[in-house]
Amino acid sequence: MIIAQQNGRTTIGAPDKLFGVSSKAKERIKEKGKEQVIDSTIGVLLDDDGSLVVLESVTDCIRSLSAEDFAAYAPILGLPEYREAVKKAVFTEGIPEGIFVESCYTPGGTGAIRNAVSAYTKPGDKILVSDWHWNPYNLIAAELGRTVATYSLFGEAQAAGGGVFNEKAFEEALSAILSEQDETLVIVNTPAHNPTGYTFTESDWNSLLDILKKFEGKKIALLTDIAYLDFSGDAKEYRFFLEKLAEAPSHVLPLIAFSASKGYTMYGMRCGALLCMAGTAEIAKEFADVMSVECRASWSNGNRAAMKVLANIIEDKELTAKVAAERDFYLKKLRHRGAAFMEEAEKIGLKPCPYDSGFFITIPCDNPDAVGERLQEMDIFCVAMGKGIRVSVASNTEEECRKMPKAIKAAMGI
Numbered sequence: 001m002i003i004a005q006q007n008g009r010t011t012i013g014a015p016d017k018l019f020g021v022s023s024k025a026k027e028r029i030k031e032k033g034k035e036q037v038i039d040s041t042i043g044v045l046l047d048d049d050g051s052l053v054v055l056e057s058v059t060d061c062i063r064s065l066s067a068e069d070f071a072a073y074a075p076i077l078g079l080p081e082y083r084e085a086v087k088k089a090v091f092t093e094g095i096p097e098g099i100f101v102e103s104c105y106t107p108g109g110t111g112a113i114r115n116a117v118s119a120y121t122k123p124g125d126k127i128l129v130s131d132w133h134w135n136p137y138n139l140i141a142a143e144l145g146r147t148v149a150t151y152s153l154f155g156e157a158q159a160a161g162g163g164v165f166n167e168k169a170f171e172e173a174l175s176a177i178l179s180e181q182d183e184t185l186v187i188v189n190t191p192a193h194n195p196t197g198y199t200f201t202e203s204d205w206n207s208l209l210d211i212l213k214k215f216e217g218k219k220i221a222l223l224t225d226i227a228y229l230d231f232s233g234d235a236k237e238y239r240f241f242l243e244k245l246a247e248a249p250s251h252v253l254p255l256i257a258f259s260a261s262k263g264y265t266m267y268g269m270r271c272g273a274l275l276c277m278a279g280t281a282e283i284a285k286e287f288a289d290v291m292s293v294e295c296r297a298s299w300s301n302g303n304r305a306a307m308k309v310l311a312n313i314i315e316d317k318e319l320t321a322k323v324a325a326e327r328d329f330y331l332k333k334l335r336h337r338g339a340a341f342m343e344e345a346e347k348i349g350l351k352p353c354p355y356d357s358g359f360f361i362t363i364p365c366d367n368p369d370a371v372g373e374r375l376q377e378m379d380i381f382c383v384a385m386g387k388g389i390r391v392s393v394a395s396n397t398e399e400e401c402r403k404m405p406k407a408i409k410a411a412m413g414i
Contacts (some may be wrong), residue, residue, distance in 0.1 A: 018042070018135075018383050021372070025381035038380045038400050043194065043359045044267055045231070045330060046395045053330055054265045057322040061309045062266075074304035076295050077288065078105025078273070082307035085314035086273040090226070090258055092235055096246035096277075100284035103275040104291040105302040109227040109259035112274035113187070114140050115294045116255050120185050120221035121146055126177045127185040128170075131387065132353065132362065134194045134225075137187060149177055153198070154354060165204035171211045183219035186212075191238045192228035192358025195383075195390040197338065199232060199356040205244040213249050222248065223255040230263035231331055231394075232357045235324070245277055253278065260310050264323070271306035334359070337393040341401040350409045359394035365412050374411035380404060 018041060025039035034050060045053040077083065083103045087095065095101050106112040113136075121127055123145035129137050130153035141148050151173035155166040177184050188208070191199035200208075212220055224245065232238045245254040253276060260271040274291065278284040295302075313319050334357075341361055345352055352363045365371050365388050372384035382404075383390040389408060393401050 021376075021381055021383055024376065028376075028379060028381070032379065036379055038396060038404065040380065040382045040392045040396050040400070040404065042395055043392050044395060045265065045334065045359070048333075048397050052265075052267075055323055055326045055330075057319060057326055058264050058266060058309065058313070061312055061319065062305070064312075065305055065308055069308045070305045072304055073301045074105065074307055076292050076301060078103070078302055079304065079307045079311060081311040081315070083273070085311040086258060086260075086275065088314050089260070089263075089310065090229075090239075090256060090275060091242060092239060093242075096243055098279070099246050100278045100281050101275055102278070102284040102288045102291075103258075103273045104288065104295060105307060106257075106272045106274050106295070107270035107299055107302060108261045108272040109225060109257045110136060110140075110272070111270075111299065112257035112259075112272050113137065113223065113225065114144075114298070115274050115291060116221060116223045116257065117141060117146060117185060118144050119290050119294050120219075120253070120255070121183060125181055125184060127187065128173055128177055129187045130189075132193070132196050132385075133187070134189065135385075149173055153196075165200060165207055167207040167211060170208065171214075174211065174215065178215055178218045178220075183221075185221045185223055187223045187225060189225040189227070190241070191226070192232035192356065194228065194358070195360045195362045195385060196353035197355035197358040197361050198353065199238070199358075200241065202240065202244070205241055209244065209248060209252075212252050216249065216251050218251060220252045221255055222252050223257060225257045227257065227259040227262050228358045229258075230327060231334060231359065233331070233335075242277075248277075250279055253283065260306065263327075264310060264313070266306055266309065269303055269306040269309075271303055271310060333398075334394060337396060337398050337401045340398045341391065341393055341405060344402045345405040348406055348409055349414075350405045353388070360390055360392055362388045362390045363408055363412075364388040371408070371411045375407060378407050378411070380407050382408075 022041040025041055029037045047053050086103045087101050106115060117140055125146050126149045127141055127146055128149050131150045132153050138148050151169040152166050155169050248254050256275040258273045261267050276287040313323055342355055352361050355361050368384035368389055371389055372382060375382055391404060
């Protein structure tokens with residue numbers, strides 16, 4: 001412990017608030033029974049009976065694997081068939097013309113984010129994320145000697161009921177960073193943003209890209225974290241942004257953090273990828289060369305079995321269609337839950353952040369920790385974040401989603 005601290009690490013001993021609250025929820029359930037407790041902490045999709053949703057077609061595919069598929073090493077960048085399958089899974093309508101795409105296996109979307117931060121910034125750099133964001137962005141940056149700068153995602157737009165991308169705040173924050181350094185990484189989590197459930201519109205993307213164009217002469221890696229893409233909405237409709245990314249200027253390199261762990265309900269198998277959308281074959285090759293070092297220096301070889309599962313699904317059109325149909329069933333259930341929460345919130349004047357789809361809804365409030373503790377007294381467990389309370393509609397029934405707004409409002413004292 002002392003040695004690690006002397007080596008400059010600043011994140012030692014910081015408890016993970018999410019898992020801490022989740023543990024308390026489990027203890028309360030043991031004490032009172034699951035019918036008396038609402039656990040809205042962990043971001044996994046649960047069925048109405050509380051069981052983990054694992055797509056049956058994915059389970060069948062896992063069971064069909066050979067011993068070698070489980071036990072043998074995979075290449076450092078991932079199985080060739082997996083790397084191609086990832087491209088097809090992301091670019092379902094085909095790769096935009098004139099774009100060169102490369103990919104590498106990562107252990108979940110987290111590994112993709114880690115590699116992007118490590119490869120496209122240097123120690124001491126600031127990276128840019130919105131004020132509402134997934135907390136491990138901070139941990140990854142800190143462990144790699146970077147820091148996180150934020151901008152107000154909604155700002156006045158939210159107060160006015162618009163809920164659109166706060167382009168003024170984004171440009172000011174980016175300008176401040178690039179006045180001090182020549183490169184940066186910008187992380188955009190969309191669609192179905194964690195923790196708010198917001199999805200960037202076409203107008204939002206146009207504004208963001210127009211701002212990035214102003215910083216010619218700087219090097220900007222634009223990482224789109226698409227962890228919840230396949231549980232956001234219509235597959236084609238929610239992928240429109242890929243064509244937008246293809247329009248990025250030459251000083252901007254679009255990167256994509258993909259998660260098969262979430263999209264294919266293989267949470268514990270830790271399966272993801274980092275992809276680049278390069279304007280030239282040379283830049284795409286550089287990405288692959290750099291990633292071979294990044295991967296080797298961290299996890300070395302990835303989960304071969306998980307790679308085989310995704311590759312086998314994508315290579316089989318019938319199986320791909322079956323997975324999509326099963327996923328659509330649960331997507332509709334998820335959207336009903338989100339709609340139920342938002343409907344009840346509107347009825348009582350509770351104002352969450354703008355929500356479109358996905359696993360989470362967040363309610364801004366003062367003193368989130370105190371609000372969270374009051375909710376626990378009511379046997380409701382949510383995650384207190386820096387500026388509000390996060391609810392996981394993915395892990396609650398529609399009935400529970402209708403109950404929570406009233407309790408949250410009471411806990412806030414309004």
